[in-house]
Amino acid sequence: MASAAGPRAQRLLGRLPGPPRSPRGARALAMAPPRRFALELPGCSLAHLAVGGDGPGARLDPRAAALLGPPGRSYWLCVPEAPGGDCAARVRAARLHQRLLRQLRREPLRRCRLRPLLGYGGGGGLQRGFLLRDPGRSPDTRRALFALLGEAPEGARLGEFAGDARGQLWQSVWERRDGAEWRRAGPRERVLAAPEPALHPVVPDLPRSAVFPRREAARAVLEACVPLIPEAQAVLDLVDQLPEQVQKGKFPVIAIEGLDATGKTTVTQSVSDTLGAVLSKSPPACISQWRKIFDDEPTIIRRAFYSLGNYIAASEIAEESTKSPVILDRYWHSTATYAIATEVTGGIQYLPPAHHPIYQWPRDLLKPDLVLLLTVSPEERLRRMEGRGVERTREEAELEANSVFRQKVEVCYQRMEDPACHVVDASPSREKVLQMVLSIIQNNCNQL
Incomplete structure (x- = not known):
């Protein structure tokens, strides 16, 4: 379209x-x-x-x-x-x-x-x-x-x-x-x-404007966008084909999160190859063609698109997890952390405190068995970014230019709950990082 x-x-x-x-x-x-x-x-x-x-x-x-x-x-x-x-x-x-x-x-x-x-x-x-x-x-x-x-x-x-x-x-x-x-x-x-x-003035507004607590809240935003953005209807058509609630299969679902250039793509591919798992992404391929359009829109529209992308991905994950493990390259934690860090002005001291409801997983979204957060030092991340030439979203570009924004994203990741993120230092060699990741997976996922 x-x-x-x-x-x-x-x-x-x-x-x-x-x-x-x-x-x-x-x-x-x-x-x-x-x-x-x-x-x-x-x-x-x-x-x-x-x-x-x-x-x-x-x-x-x-x-x-x-x-x-x-x-x-x-x-x-x-x-x-x-x-x-x-x-x-x-x-x-x-x-x-x-x-x-x-x-x-x-x-x-x-x-x-x-x-x-x-x-x-x-x-x-x-x-x-x-x-x-x-x-x-x-x-x-x-x-x-x-x-x-x-x-x-x-x-x-x-x-x-x-x-x-x-x-x-x-x-x-x-x-x-x-x-x-x-x-x-x-x-x-x-x-x-x-x-x-007591709270940053924008925090009470986040469930309506950026961190949607359920599918219908995000859907209502894109429905309001249809007269302006025809692609919104195409996304809604896919969402409306989804069941109200999906159930995970017997195999584990593992989401791997991290800032750009933390080795996330390499690790997800290596882990999926080692475990014989399906590698999936959010947003899924069926709506990725419209990312550029929604990335140019304000936060409320952009985040509604990515939120619904998680629900579309969840339907695919549910089916795949009946046959094999599933490795996810980003999921809801990315959607929420970037939204909070963007909307809450000022430094990290103004973020919602730990255990605030905004860090809780949506009740109607399929939950992964394990979430891994890859981290590297700012210096190492910038070194890896040099010469990549990869097209980045607005928020990913700001990670390079704004160290405070990067810190806010990292803190939000660490405050996520149910499930929380297992932090992995991705600075060592690929082989060592892969060994650490596989060890965490084996210790936390009994189905393997």
Whole structure:
């Protein structure tokens, strides 16, 4: 099936059907500004800001004050998301967020410094967005933002931070109604430091946007994508042929995980040859032809595709495991770890804590008997990457450029439960690694 994730899909942005809602109710959702922000600072820490505080309040982190106050000017853009289960609205919001990011990287806005920003606590759910720092306070920046948001189909929110002579920080919200000129909405409000919440603001949203706890949750997302991405229907047709629950056969199923260039491909092939096992991959071959299309989509769509790929693979695994052992080159742990590491901004300290439900295996997905996690040092992994010339996904490319992202992926792997990962040092020779892997398999899989 030919790809349509280009101009046609862009023209369709925002036209997904949603549940009936009055115009006034729709505007209330779209226009509700966030009351708190989580701003990623240099060094991958987060500053939490509260809007509308009274009294002296807590002082802002100096790094946050430098990003928000004078001598430059800072703007925030946030895309409201529909709370609850409105998948169509969530898909629209995610695609708008991605479109805005691409346009913010063009002239004249690319001259601004761009940072991730999360809005929350405004009654309209989580709002993903950006902070734009304009060091030169150019009037062209504001005009460019007005022009950009005038084309936005679903009313992204725009605000501005400004400091005063006493060193206090204030927020103004901009709005445009019924084609009129842009104007400030209401009085400006004080911005103060806010206490850090117990969990990163994005974590409660993960089961609806990135780490789907069951098949139907991921299926609903791709169903909402059908008017935009025809290939989504082809994936759904395969999913709808699957039984509700599949049962593993008498032979063991072993998933082998690891970052790119940890030797995963070599080990999976060697283990399958040694054990006379079937070698399988997730996503399976029947949908791999569409990976490039979905890899270019926002997290919610990309992760729904990979999640459903796990369920399609599970059906194949169930059948094969009645005849022989099955070795899996990646499975659900990869889908979940990359999603969590991508969505949770900041450093590893902001990841969901160990034993959080987000690390639990989906109840309706066939569970492997054993999961092995291959690891090597960052230096060894980079050495192996040199000269490979293998096409990588967006997240795999970021592993090379962003050491914090790599650390978050590794920590998420280590926090997975039921089944947990058995960590294997894949730095030694191929022969030694294979011996270690086979020893772990024999000690944990009685069927061999």
